Amino acid sequence: xxxxxxxxxxxxxxxxxxxxxxxxxxxxxxxxxxxxxxxxxxxxxxxxxxxxxxxxxxxxxxxxxxxxxxxxxxxxxxxxxxxxxxxxxxxxxxxxxxxxxxxxxxxxxxxxxxxxxxxxxxxxxxxxxxxxxxxxxxxxxxxxxxxxxxxxxxxxxxxxxxxxxxxxxxxxxxxxxxxxxxxxxxxxxxxxxxxxxxxxxxxxxxxxxxxxxxxxxxxxxxxxxxxxxxxxxxxxxxxxxxxxxxxxxxxxxxxxxxxxxxxxxxxxxxxxxxxxxxxxxxxxxxxxxxxxxxxxxxxxxxxxxxxxxxxxxxxxxxxxxxxxxxxxxxxxxxxxxxxxx
Amino acid sequence: xxxxxxxxxxxxxxxxxxxxxxxxxxxxxxxxxxxxxxxxxxxxxxxxxxxxxxxxxxxxxxxxxxxxxxxxxxxxxxxxxxxxxxxxxxxxxxxxxxxxxxxxxxxxxxxxxxxxxxxxxxxxxxxxxxxxxxxxxxxxxxxxxxxxxxxxxxxxxxxxxxxxxxxxxxxxxxxxxxxxxxxxxxxxxxxxxxxxxxxxxxxxxxxxxxxxxxxxxxxxxxxxxxxxxxxxxxxxxxxxxxxxxxxxxxxxxx
Numbered sequence: 001x002x003x004x005x006x007x008x009x010x011x012x013x014x015x016x017x018x019x020x021x022x023x024x025x026x027x028x029x030x031x032x033x034x035x036x037x038x039x040x041x042x043x044x045x046x047x048x049x050x051x052x053x054x055x056x057x058x059x060x061x062x063x064x065x066x067x068x069x070x071x072x073x074x075x076x077x078x079x080x081x082x083x084x085x086x087x088x089x090x091x092x093x094x095x096x097x098x099x100x101x102x103x104x105x106x107x108x109x110x111x112x113x114x115x116x117x118x119x120x121x122x123x124x125x126x127x128x129x130x131x132x133x134x135x136x137x138x139x140x141x142x143x144x145x146x147x148x149x150x151x152x153x154x155x156x157x158x159x160x161x162x163x164x165x166x167x168x169x170x171x172x173x174x175x176x177x178x179x180x181x182x183x184x185x186x187x188x189x190x191x192x193x194x195x196x197x198x199x200x201x202x203x204x205x206x207x208x209x210x211x212x213x214x215x216x217x218x219x220x221x222x223x224x225x226x227x228x229x230x231x232x233x234x235x236x237x238x239x240x241x242x243x244x245x246x247x248x249x250x251x252x253x254x255x256x257x258x259x260x261x262x263x264x265x266x267x268x269x270x271x272x273x274x275x276x277x278x279x280x281x282x283x284x285x286x287x288x289x290x291x292x293x294x295x296x297x298x299x300x301x302x303x304x305x306x307x308x309x310x311x312x313x314x315x316x317x318x319x320x321x322x323x324x325x326x327x328x329x330x331x332x333x334x335x336x337x338x339x340x341x
Numbered sequence: 342x343x344x345x346x347x348x349x350x351x352x353x354x355x356x357x358x359x360x361x362x363x364x365x366x367x368x369x370x371x372x373x374x375x376x377x378x379x380x381x382x383x384x385x386x387x388x389x390x391x392x393x394x395x396x397x398x399x400x401x402x403x404x405x406x407x408x409x410x411x412x413x414x415x416x417x418x419x420x421x422x423x424x425x426x427x428x429x430x431x432x433x434x435x436x437x438x439x440x441x442x443x444x445x446x447x448x449x450x451x452x453x454x455x456x457x458x459x460x461x462x463x464x465x466x467x468x469x470x471x472x473x474x475x476x477x478x479x480x481x482x483x484x485x486x487x488x489x490x491x492x493x494x495x496x497x498x499x500x501x502x503x504x505x506x507x508x509x510x511x512x513x514x515x516x517x518x519x520x521x522x523x524x525x526x527x528x529x530x531x532x533x534x535x536x537x538x539x540x541x542x543x544x545x546x547x548x549x550x551x552x553x554x555x556x557x558x559x560x561x562x563x564x565x566x567x568x569x570x571x572x573x574x575x576x577x578x579x580x581x582x583x584x585x586x587x588x589x590x591x592x593x594x595x
Contacts, residue, residue: 091435231429237422282436
């Protein structure tokens, strides 16, 4: 009996560790460049020497661009990490926070806060997080009750229904909002933007976002196990329901506070993990940190383009959706999305 | 419970809901350490349900399972996983892991909750693959494997888990004769190395090949129990399955 395999043309032995270094390197380069790219004093790259002599340049780089760039990095880390973990633990490569209603829930929560006149960021964040968690719970509950389609389809459909539900609640908020004071805020916010990011917001969002990132990163091996068939996970001593909830709550918390701070930024969590998995497989030990880094690079480049290409700022969410939808279409047509065997 | 029983079940009953006919009704059994037990029976007889109860995944409505003199329910999840490995018949997999990583997941009960697998775990996973003749596949993606190769890799994950009892649901079904035989040979080697193996099958030939004990479920009860060798009795089989059996000389992998 011959059980020798045919020689495998693209052996995946060994993790190309160099790749992680490359990602960190790219992020650092993009980070530094983003600080100096902009429209002051003229469109293009600000000469670092100006920092020493021009107080306005210093003010712009340190108090406007630096918190914004750090915020974009944090947002990207959270979206990439949350997308990768949710896809793994729900055994569904075609979901992200946006698909499970988490983003729409957060959007509604924040709009509700604005309409109620709660303008303190912490209150917006609490409502955004609460609603994003509620949306996640609703999606999962609904998927379990659907009597149509397989597991993957049910979750997508449930997410679709919950997203639509919270979108309509959001529209209701827009309808009742004060058209002069509140409505522009809500509309701008639903398109996602790093404009409102400043040191104060960053300081209040960062602890929860970092906690969420840390927890997901620490659970990266458990996340692999949670992607297995429930009967197998149980046999390995994994308490699937509890651990899946922990991952879901950690992801929703991160996305919730960041969404409260900079609005709805879509597609990052869906596309980045997909691209990362094509590099060397779906192992979350590498997919999770790489999705975080890749998400940060993606959001940071998108935000830098959003604020520097035109004289007026383009909302960040529009840029990420544009690139995200395009790359998603390319990925799927090239059959790079690995679905169940 | 007799002295020699390693795993025992007393008067197990189970039903998915109260109104319906129970799937299992007052089933008792005892398995000594190192024993092999084949569970046979028609479709829907409750074989998989019994396996799930014995391995701690389902709680019986009545009755109790004892492992090594203690109620199974009193074991922590990790502790249980060090004693018991369960291999479902079908396994949904959303991602095509690399074979070695997939087998490494079997090491989980031996790792701290948030730890990553270390060199020792990798060595154990490789050893499991080697013992099943699958080491050349370790760098492959699961998606590139045939059904038979996947089954062997799944079994390797159970071996990496290092449990003393293996529960296998239809381990050799839907495989070509060569892979079915390969699995059967591997299971035979495992019984000889002292593992306790409890498996369900429709294949009477496999039961006879692996030997040990056998029981046949039917009508939510144990209809017959005996040694696997006694499965050769066509009259007994006819009574249990309600069709006639004959002994023929046919090509068989076992």
